Amino acid sequence: MPVRNVNTPIESDRYYHIFNRGNGSLNLFYTPDNYHYFLNQYSKYLGPYCDTLAYCLLPNHFHLLIKTKRRISDSNTVGKVVSEHFRRLFITYSKAIKKQNGIKGSLFSRPFKRLLIEDEDYLKYVTFYIHHNPVKHGLSEQFLNYRFSSYQALTNSLPTNLNRQLVLDLFGGKENFLSFHNYYHEEKKALMLE
Numbered sequence: 001m002p003v004r005n006v007n008t009p010i011e012s013d014r015y016y017h018i019f020n021r022g023n024g025s026l027n028l029f030y031t032p033d034n035y036h037y038f039l040n041q042y043s044k045y046l047g048p049y050c051d052t053l054a055y056c057l058l059p060n061h062f063h064l065l066i067k068t069k070r071r072i073s074d075s076n077t078v079g080k081v082v083s084e085h086f087r088r089l090f091i092t093y094s095k096a097i098k099k100q101n102g103i104k105g106s107l108f109s110r111p112f113k114r115l116l117i118e119d120e121d122y123l124k125y126v127t128f129y130i131h132h133n134p135v136k137h138g139l140s141e142q143f144l145n146y147r148f149s150s151y152q153a154l155t156n157s158l159p160t161n162l163n164r165q166l167v168l169d170l171f172g173g174k175e176n177f178l179s180f181h182n183y184y185h186e187e188k189k190a191l192m193l194e
Contacts, residue, residue, distance in 0.1 A: 006113040006114065006115055007111055007113065007114065008114055008115060008116040009079050010068060010078060010079035010082045010083060010114060011068065011078060011079055012068050012069065012070055012078040013067070013068060013069070013070045014067070014068055014116060014117075014118075015053075015065070015066070015067050015116070015117040015118075015123055016065075016066050016067075016068070016114045016115065016116060016117065017063065017064070017065055017114065017115040017117060017126050017130075018063070018064040018065075018066060018086075018112060018113070018114050019061065019062065019063045019064070019112070019113045019114075020061065020062060020090075020108050020109055020112040020113060021060055021061035021062075021108075021109050022060045022061065022107060022108065022109070023105065023106040023107060023108060023109050023110075025060070026060065026103065026107060027059045027060045028057075028059065028060060028061065028062065028093075028097070028107065028108070029057055029058075029059050029148075030059075030097070030100070030101060032147075034097060034100075035057050035147075035148045037093070037096060038057060038062075038093055039055075039057070039161075041089050041092050041093055042055075042064075042089055043161045045085040045086070045088050045089040045092075046066070046082070046085050046086065046089065047161060048069075049068065049069055049078070049081055049082050049085060050066040050067065050068055050069060050082065051066065051067045051069060051163040051166060052064065052065070052066055052150070052161060052162050052163065053065040053066065053067060053127060053150075053162065053163060053166060053167045053170075054126075054127045054130045054131060054149075054150045054151075054154070054162075054167065055130065055149065055150045055162075056130045056131060056133045056134065056146070056148065056149040056150070057148040057149075058133060058134065058137055058139060058148070059139075063129075063130040063133060064130075065117075065123075065126055065127055065130055067163070067166070068082060086112055090107075090108050090112070093107070094106070094107040094108065120170070123170065124170060124171060124180060125184070127167065127170075127171075128180060128181050128184045128185075130149070130150075131143045131144075131146075131149055131150070131151040131181060132181075132184070132185060132188065133149075134146035134149065135185070135188070136188075143181070143185060144181075150162055151181070154167055154168070154177065155174065155177070155178065
């Protein structure tokens with residue numbers, strides 16, 4: 001299980017569940033273009049430093065599952081670099097959304113949350129948890145149909161910025177990935193019916 005500290009230091013070659021929400025009751029995403037813009041800016045700022053395993057963007061918050069790359073040898077440096085690039089992402093995205101919607105003040109809650117994941121079983125579960133978020137929040141009845149999640153990109157063969165092979169290897173292949181998600185989805189449905 002992860003350490004409950006949601007602001008763990010970021011180091012190289014480690015897995016993290018990154019998440020944040022709109023400040024107060026603000027939404028982060030208002031139109032489909034907003035979701036695409038966020039993902040493009042995320043790839044621009046964080047792609048060189050992180051492998052992305054999973055994501056889900058919801059109107060008022062987001063979840064990312066990343067693995068920091070080894071290319072930065074000093075683990076003290078990687079945390080500063082990744083944190084700085086998240087800061088740049090949030091600033092760039094905030095400026096665009098605030099201008100679009102006439103919003104004043106901070107768009108994102110601060111600081112952004114991150115959980116270090118050191119257990120492989122928990123890493124698999126977090127992947128499912130991220131993909132299941134639209135169902136949890138009542139935005140979709142089936143997580144596999146939600147547009148702004150990595151689930152479909154991980155299960156098809158179209159080009160993606162995700163590290164699809166790393167994810168599928170973690171699960172022991174695509175069939176195991178699908179089975180794992182279906183099993184936990186059915187478990188969650190059963191719990192809701194009780």
